[in-house]
Every structure is written in C-alpha cells, then in structure tokens.
Amino acid sequence: MKKKLTVLLLFLLTFSFSSCEKDDICDANTPTTPRLVFEFYDISNASVLKNVNNLKVIGEGMTEGIVFNESATDDSKYLANGNTISIPLKTDMNTTTYRFILNSGNSNPTLIDTDEVTFNYTRRDVFVSRACGFKVLFTFDPSNAIVHKAIPATKLKWMQFISVEKSNIDNENETHIKVFF
Template sequence: MKKLLFIVLFAITFSSCEKDDICSDETTPRLVIEFYQIGDQTVKQNVPNLKVIADGETIPVVLNESATGDSRFLSNSSSIKIPLNLEDTTTKYKFIINSTSTNPLLINEDFLTFNYTLENVYVSRACGYKTIMELNTTDGIIKTDTPLADGFWMQAINIENNSITTENEIHVKIYL
C-alpha cells in the first residue's frame, strides 16, 4: 500500500510540469542595422571601428558578443544589433566611425534618434512577455550631427521594416 501511495504521489508531482518550463523562444528583439555603399546600394559596407553609445551614457553598447575586452564594443562589420529603451518611446545613440583612430580628423560622430511605440506580447509561461517596437512612420529615425559639424558619415537612412518583432530581419539600412 505504501508503494502504491508513493507511486501516485510521484505521478501527481511530475504530471503538473509542462514542457515549456525552459524558454527557448526569442525575447525582446534588438534593432538590426545593416550598412551599404551609397554608390551601389546592393553592396554591404563594413564600418571601420564603429562604436555606438547611448545618449547620456559613457559605456558603449556591446556590438560583438563573442569578442572579449574592449573589442566587444567595436564593430568592423556591415551589420549590428542595438537595444532600444523599453522605458521610453525614444532612444538616441551616438554612432562613432573610426573611433580608435589617433587622428582626430578621421573620427566622425553622427546621432540617430529612434522614435517608436511599445507593445508587450505574451510569449509563453516560461518566457513571459516580450516587448515589440514599431518605428514611427513619419519620424522613425532622426539624424543629427555633432555641434562640431564634422559632416555626416551616414549619407542616407532607409527603414526596411517598421515592426521590430525579431532579430532575423533587417530593420534599418544605412548608406555610407
């Protein structure tokens, strides 16, 4: 009888578990940006020593998760992923090209302000909610220069996909 009671209690305990106790779904996505040549807009362009810093911050955004040390904050690729502020509907970043150059004339900073709406979406019991963003149609991205007026290194910006629901698609293309 004790064995039967133990088996019943054991079965009840483990039958209440669900398969989704581990979150394998994507959480809140980051904004995916790809860089292209302005002359031939089908050719991707690597950005040398790109550093991205949120407005009011001093520590750059992690652009290379697999790197170590300071190289985590630099990108020499044609694609980056950056987070948007989930506590506001605006995020401003400073994009610095040639950020490690010893020649100050080669370092160039442009600012991008992203304007969007937020929506919390239920994913699953294990994952909870994720936030998706929708870039505004009229003023989704505003480009400004530094007070030094060093000229824009970003020649043109195109919003490819206003809905930021996944990191598997390009949201913004920037032409150099």
C-alpha cells in the same frame, strides 16, 4: 491491516506525484525581444554593401558601448567591423538614442565621426510562454521614426542617408534600417 497499509501507501504515492510540475525552461531558440538590424551601403552605389571600420555604438546614458565581440577582452569588444549590426531598443520607453562613432579609437581625431540617432516607436508586449515570459515588439512612429544629427553640429553627418526598410520590428531575420555612407 495489510489492506489499510496498501491503501495508505497508494494514497501517499498518488499524493507525492500530484505536486510535480513540468520544468519551466525557456528554450534558447525561442524568439525573444528583437534587436534593430542595420545594413550599411555605399552612398555612391546604393546596391553595394559597405563595411564600417571600428564602429562603436553607445546608448544614451551609457558609459561604454554595445558589446559586439564578446570574446575580446579589451576595448575592441565594443567595435563592429562589417556591413551589418544589431542593437537593442529600450523596452520601457518609446525612444532610444545612440551615438554611432565611426573610426572609434583612431589616433587622428579628425578621422573620427560621430552621428547621434534617435529612434521613435511604439511598443507592444506579447506573451511568449510561462517559461519565457513576454517579449516586446516595436513599430516605428510613421511621422517621426528617426531623428539624426552630427556631433558636433558643425561637422557633416557620416551617415548621409538612413532608410527605414521595415516599420515593424518583430524579428531579427530581416533588415530594418539601411544606412548609406
């Protein structure tokens, strides 16, 4: 009887551990779908970075802009001030359109400039891990990577020149787009 009880306990113990699995938690440091990284430069001296002032970036179909300042509680959370920004591309389409509004919120409407930029690309899903799933990598369309226009069309573009620096968007550690203004 004692032998049967020992075998039964050993069997139950073995069975209970056989159903355990490793926890599937995606580490926060795991690279996921990269955002598009912009740097802004002075058009009169192309090697000098230039800060944008109160830049608001709104995606097509969005009512509010991309959040650049998560700690802000008012509309300033949508404003970028600096010479570098990162924005996401759509992972379910081959184009993404954004309005870039310079001097957003200025009380003088003539000082507010809006350019609309459409990015054309192909997508590739890459398996990261069971915990993290897939990430999407992008490659700009070599024949028509960017379509750029001023809004309204009667105004001049504030982004005077846009340069694609990296056609493959596979990480956020490098500049993909340079904007000269």
